[in-house]
Amino acid sequence: MPEVVLIGAGNVGTHLGRRLHDCGIAVRQVFSRRISKAERLARQIEAQAIDQWHELYTEAALYILAVSDDAIAEVGRNIQAQLPAEAFVVHTSGATPSTALQGFRRYGVFYLLQTFSREKAVDFSAIPVCVSANQPKDELILEKLGQKISDRVFIINDHERAVLHIAAVFANNFVNHCFQISHQILEREQLPFELLQPLIQETARKITAQTPADMQTGPAVRGDVATIRRHLDYLEATNSPYRELYRQLSKSIRPSLKIED
Amino acid sequence: MPEVVLIGAGNVGTHLGRRLHDCGIAVRQVFSRRISKAERLARQIEAQAIDQWHELYTEAALYILAVSDDAIAEVGRNIQAQLPAEAFVVHTSGATPSTALQGFRRYGVFYLLQTFSREKAVDFSAIPVCVSANQPKDELILEKLGQKISDRVFIINDHERAVLHIAAVFANNFVNHCFQISHQILEREQLPFELLQPLIQETARKITAQTPADMQTGPAVRGDVATIRRHLDYLEATNSPYRELYRQLSKSIRPSLKIED
Numbered sequence: 001m002p003e004v005v006l007i008g009a010g011n012v013g014t015h016l017g018r019r020l021h022d023c024g025i026a027v028r029q030v031f032s033r034r035i036s037k038a039e040r041l042a043r044q045i046e047a048q049a050i051d052q053w054h055e056l057y058t059e060a061a062l063y064i065l066a067v068s069d070d071a072i073a074e075v076g077r078n079i080q081a082q083l084p085a086e087a088f089v090v091h092t093s094g095a096t097p098s099t100a101l102q103g104f105r106r107y108g109v110f111y112l113l114q115t116f117s118r119e120k121a122v123d124f125s126a127i128p129v130c131v132s133a134n135q136p137k138d139e140l141i142l143e144k145l146g147q148k149i150s151d152r153v154f155i156i157n158d159h160e161r162a163v164l165h166i167a168a169v170f171a172n173n174f175v176n177h178c179f180q181i182s183h184q185i186l187e188r189e190q191l192p193f194e195l196l197q198p199l200i201q202e203t204a205r206k207i208t209a210q211t212p213a214d215m216q217t218g219p220a221v222r223g224d225v226a227t228i229r230r231h232l233d234y235l236e237a238t239n240s241p242y243r244e245l246y247r248q249l250s251k252s253i254r255p256s257l258k259i260e261d
Numbered sequence: 262m263p264e265v266v267l268i269g270a271g272n273v274g275t276h277l278g279r280r281l282h283d284c285g286i287a288v289r290q291v292f293s294r295r296i297s298k299a300e301r302l303a304r305q306i307e308a309q310a311i312d313q314w315h316e317l318y319t320e321a322a323l324y325i326l327a328v329s330d331d332a333i334a335e336v337g338r339n340i341q342a343q344l345p346a347e348a349f350v351v352h353t354s355g356a357t358p359s360t361a362l363q364g365f366r367r368y369g370v371f372y373l374l375q376t377f378s379r380e381k382a383v384d385f386s387a388i389p390v391c392v393s394a395n396q397p398k399d400e401l402i403l404e405k406l407g408q409k410i411s412d413r414v415f416i417i418n419d420h421e422r423a424v425l426h427i428a429a430v431f432a433n434n435f436v437n438h439c440f441q442i443s444h445q446i447l448e449r450e451q452l453p454f455e456l457l458q459p460l461i462q463e464t465a466r467k468i469t470a471q472t473p474a475d476m477q478t479g480p481a482v483r484g485d486v487a488t489i490r491r492h493l494d495y496l497e498a499t500n501s502p503y504r505e506l507y508r509q510l511s512k513s514i515r516p517s518l519k520i521e522d
Contacts, residue, residue, distance in 0.1 A: 069485065095480065095488050113456055115463055115478065117471070122463065128456045154456070163450045164457075166492045170503075171443035171457045172464050173479030174510045175436045180473035181513075182432035189424045195374055195389045195415070196425075196432045197469060202376055202383065203433050204465035208458060210378075212441035217376065218434030219356065224330065227356050231427045242431075245513050249435045252442075252506050 002061030003028040006047070007075060009037040011116040012092050013066035016149075019124045021045035023148045028057050056082045062141070064110060065091040065101075072100045080104065088138055094165040097158045098132055108133030110142055111161060115172060124149055130156035130164065181242050188238060220253035228259050263322030264289040267308070268336060270298040272377040273353050274327035277410075280385045282306035284409045289318050317343045323406070325371060326352040326362075333361045341365065349399055355426040358419045359393055369394030371403055372422060376433060385410055391417035391425065442503050449499060481511035481518060489520050 004025060006017050009032040017027050018041075027047045032038035038049035050056065056079060063083070067075050072091050079089065080103055088106040091098075094113065101107035113128040129150045131142035139155060146153035156164065179200070183193045206215055219227040228250055235243035251257055265286060267278050270293040279302075281288055288308045293299035299310035311317065317340060324344070328336050333352050340350065341364055349367040352359075355374065362368035374389040390411045392403035400416060407414035417425065440461070444454045467476055480488040489511055496504035512518050 069488070095485075114459055115467070117467060120467075120470075123459075126459050128459065130456075156452075160450060160452060162491070162495065163446060164452060165488075166495060166507075167443040167446040167452075168457060168460060169479055169492065169507070170439045170446070172460050173477070173481065173514070174439045174507075175461075175464060176468075176473050176476050176478070177510060177514050178431045178435045178439065179468055180477060182428040183473050185424060185428040185431070189421060191417075191421060191425060191428075193472075195391075196429060198375055198384075198387050198389065199429060199433050200436075200465055200468065203436060204461055206376070206378065206381075207437075207440055207461065209381075211454075212437050212444050215437055216434070216441065217437070218430055220434065224356075227330070227426075230423070231430065234423065234427060241516075242513065245509055246427075246430070246435075248506055248509050249438060252503065253434070253438050255502075 002026075003057075003059075004062045004064060005029045005031070005057055005060040006041075006064050006066060007031045007079065008066035009034075009041040010066065010068075011118055012112065014041050014118070015116045015122065015124075016064070016066055016092065016112065017041050017045050017047070019149045021047075025145070025148060028060055029055075031056070053078045053082050058083055058087070061088065062145070063087060063089045065089065067091070069093050069096050072096050076101050076103060088133075088141070090133070090142065094130075094161060094168065097162070098134065099158065102134070106133070106135060106138050108138055108142055109158075109161065110146070111156070113164070113168070125151045127152065129153045130161055132157050132161070181245070185240070185242075216253065218253070220250035220257060223254060223257065225257065225259060228257070232259070263287075264318075264320075265323045265325060266290045266292070266318055266321040267302075267325050267327060268292045268340065269327035270295075270302040271327065271329075272379055273373065275302050275379070276377045276383065276385075277325070277327055277353065277373065278302050278306050278308070280410045282308075286406070286409060289321055290316075292317070314339050314343055319344055319348070322349065323402070324348060324350045326350065328352070330354050330357050333357050337362050337364060349394075349402070351394070351403065355391075355422060355429065358423070359395065360419065363395070367394070367396060367399050369399055369403055370419075370422065371407070372417070374425070374429070386412045388413065390414045391422055393418050393422070442506070446501070446503075477514065479514070481514035484515060484518065486518065486520060489518070493520070 004027050006027050027045050029048045030038045030042040031050050035051040042049035089104045090108040090110045094111050098109045109132050111130040127150050129146035133139040265288050267288050288306050290309045291299045291303040292311050296312040303310035350365045351369040351371045355372050359370045370393050372391040388411050390407035394400040
C-alpha cells in the first residue's frame with residue numbers, strides 16, 4: 001500500500017492514524033495547526049509532524065482530511081495550492097458531502113461510523129467504513145484501504161451517507177441527550193446514575209437481536225396516561241426544562257395519547 | 262430463608278422465580294390466571310402451579326406480586342381476602358407506589374431495575390434491587406432477600422423510586438424510541454441498521470466511564486445550524502413524522518439554537 005498523509009490529529013485522526021500504522025500502511029506525515037498535537041501522534045506511528053502547508057509531501061497516494069466539518073473546505077483550498085492536479089483527497093466526515101472537495105480532480109470520503117474517545121481503544125475491525133469517490137477506480141482504492149483496517153467496508157454514496165448521519169443523530173446524539181436528562185433527574189434527588197447502568201447496557205444489548213419497535217416498553221406505548229401525568233407533574237413541580245420533551249416523546253411513541261394540558 | 266409465593270408468571274415473575282430458586286429460596290407456589298403459564302414456571306422451580314385464589318398457601322413469609330401495574334390493586338384485594346392479617350405482600354413495579362398495597366398491615370416493594378426478555382438470561386448479580394417496606398423490620402427482610410439474589414441492593418422509598426422510574430423512561434423507553442426512529446430512517450433507504458450497531462454499543466459503553474454531559478456530540482451541541490437544517494429538510498421531504506421531534510431534541514440539547522421555520 002502506498003503512503004498516506006494525514007491532516008488532523010484529533011480523535012478521528014489519532015485513532016485512524018494508529019490503526020493504519022498497525023495494519024502496515026505507511027503514514028508519511030501528520031499535519032496539525034498545533035505542532036505538539038501532530039508530534040504526539042507522529043511519534044507513535046513513525047510519521048513526520050508538520051504544521052505548515054508548504055511542508056506537505058506532494059507524492060502521497062492519498063491525503064486524508066480528519067478535520068472538523070467546518071474546516072474541510074478551507075483545508076481543501078490550502079492543500080490544493082500545494083498538491084499536483086492528480087492528488088487524491090478524501091475527508092472523514094459523515095455530515096459533509098464529498099463535493100466539499102470537488103475542487104480536486106480526484107476526491108472522496110473515508111468515513112468511520114464510530115464515536116471515538118481520546119484514550120479508549122476500540123475494536124476497529126467491527127467499525128463500518130463507508131467509502132465513496134468520484135471515480136470508480138478510486139472507490140476501489142478506498143475499499144481496499146478500508147478492508148485493511150476493518151472487516152466491514154461499504155460503498156455509500158453522498159445521499160446514503162447523509163441519511164446515515166441523520167439516523168446516527170437519533171441513535172447516538174439524541175440517545176445521549178436522553179441519558180443526560182436521566183442523569184440530571186437522578187442527581188437532583190441524589191440518586192446514583194449507576195442504578196440505571198444495567199438497564200442501559202441491556203437496552204443496547206437487546207437491539208443487536210431484536211428490532212427497536214418490538215422492544216418498545218414503558219408508559220407511553222402502554223397508553224398508561226395516569227403514569228405519564230404523574231411524571232409530567234413531577235417535571236413541572238421541579239421546574240424541569242424537559243417536561244415538554246417528555247410529552248413530545250410520549251406522543252411520538254403513541255400519537256393517539258391524550259396528554260394535553 | 263422461609264417460603265415465598267409468587268403471583269405472576271410473566272417476564273419479571275419468570276426471571277425472579279428462577280433466580281430465587283437458583284439462590285436456594287423456596288418458591289412454594291406460582292399463581293397465574295393462565296394455568297399453563299404458572300405450570301411452565303412452576304415445573305422449573307419445584308413449585309406448585311395454581312390459578313385460583315382460594316388455593317393460595319396462607320403461611321408464606323412473603324407474597325410477591327409480579328403483575329402489571331394496573332393489576333396490582335385488584336390482585337391485592339383478591340389475595341387479601343384469602344390471607345391472614347399478618348401476611349407480608351410486596352409488588353415488583355417501579356411505577357406504582359407501595360401504598361397500592363396499604364390494605365395490608367405489612368406491605369412493600371421489591372423492584373428489579375432491569376428490562377427482561379423471555380428467553381435471554383441476564384447477569385442477575387448486577388441488577389439493582391430496590392426495596393422498601395412500611396415497617397423497618399420488613400425492610401430488613403427484603404434487603405436480606407435482595408442480597409441473596411444480587412450484589413446491589415438499595416433501600417429506595419416511594420418518592421425516590423418514582424423519580425428513578427422517570428429517569429428510566431428517558432434512559433430506556435425514550436432511548437429505544439430514538440433507536441426505532443433511526444431504524445425507520447435507514448429502512449426507507451434500504452440501509453442496514455447493523456451499520457449503527459458499533460456506534461450504539463460504544464455510546465452505551467462510554468457512559469459507564471464518562472458523564473453523558475461530557476459525551477454529547479453532534480450538530481446540535483456544536484451549534485451546526487447548516488447541518489440541522491439539511492436534516493430537517495430531509496425529514497420534511499420524506500414526510501417523516503419525526504421532523505418536529507428532531508427540532509425539539511436539538512433545541513433541548515442547545516436552547517440557544519436558532520432553527521425556527
